[in-house]
Amino acid sequence: MxxxxxxxxxxxxxxxxxxxxxxxxxxxxxxxxxxxxxxxxxxxxxxxxxxxxxxxxxxxxxxxxxxxxxxxxxxxYLGDLQPLVDDPEVENIDVNRYDQVWVTYTDGRKVTGPPAADSEEELIENVRRWGIYQGQNARDFSTARPILHKALSNTVRLAAATGITPHTAFSIRKHGMLDATMSDLAARGTMSWPVRHFLHAVMNVPMNVIVAGAMNSGKSTLVRALAGDIDPFERLITVENERELFLHLMPERHHDVLSFEARAANSEGEGAVTMRQLIDDAFRFNGRRILVGEVRSDELVPMLVAMNSGGRGSICTMHADSAEEIFPRMEILAGSMPADALFRLVGKAVDFIVYLRHEVSHDPDAPMNVRYISEIFEVLPPADSVVPAVNRVFVPGPDGRAVPNVTPQCMDKLVKAGFDATMFIPRAGGLWN
CATH class of the missing domain: 1.10.10 (Arc Repressor Mutant, subunit A)
Structure with a gap:
């Protein structure tokens, strides 16, 4: 043939x-x-x-x-794109039209890929089938529901649109480091070894953490790695719009995990289960900690309440293009909640904010794709302003990676959890002792 x-x-x-x-x-x-x-x-x-x-x-x-x-x-699966999905060096696939495909590799290279389908009609039908038959919950993709977000497998997340773009389009994000530990990330340069030990102690105290960063900065990978420092017998509850953490599929690392995934309404507008509802209910399932894949909307306040009401050691992620944007972003997500009330809650509920930076270049002559922790804030109740006070415990060093700046107020707790305080002696030039 x-x-x-x-x-x-x-x-x-x-x-x-x-x-x-x-x-x-x-x-x-x-x-x-x-x-x-x-x-x-x-x-x-x-x-x-x-x-x-x-x-x-x-x-x-x-x-x-x-x-x-x-x-x-x-x-x-993903048709003619499946070989790319199976390639461990491929990170993202962006389809702007059925015959216009861009492939981004883990080293930063960006090249054109094969057609995703033979026609616009075929592409729409393929995405519709993926929405129905891949992943756990069937999701509609049609003119009535022109946007689809879905985890297709343990390593692949799909975002698709039709009718609101010039052509049906979709993006595929791959999770290539599902089993990465904190030590693995330190070895790759995502953090220094002292930062790795510092965050290990933070998890052991335990303390509440928000992992923030821009899109595709490695937030989910860091949360999975942080969770690896939790006692494997602790009962964990994960709550996500589309599954990305997959802790429930790592029984050797986490023995007792319950995974919740939000559900969109059906074509009649019935059956929706929101992130806010799931977070509200999580502790009724006897979870010791809640891990939320990404806070995007009005689930922020329930998450903060959960952190402040017994969910010590909980983690969530948040999108922010810079560390300075985190608190303004919270104010937007909190909706009508007064800023002073919101930030008092933040000051009591959140212990640390870890910010990830992503440097990427698709220049064919000098591609680059690097992710690393650049800052860690200790969050404290508001003092002289409405927003929480912060100790900039780690700040960007000469290469952008986090180096020590000031000793956190909670150092005694960290030492009791096993942190060696002699590793945290900030000196001129941001050097470690």
Missing amino acids: DDQDFRRAVRELQQQVNNALDESGVTGAEATLQYGKAVITNVVRTYADNLALLGRPAPTLDEEEQLKKAVENRIF
């Missing part, structure tokens, strides 16, 4: 399998996948037999296997 015949066959077979899935009534990701594989095998075999009966060239056994894999990829 030449390439044109192969792609035509894949489209025809894909439509047959789609119809069979729609009519089957099978539910559940694993059951749907197994049923779909069986249907794919049958339709490919029937397709080859029909060609042979008509006296036309039929696919070889190898070509039949290729057809089955291509159809399976298009329905249950």
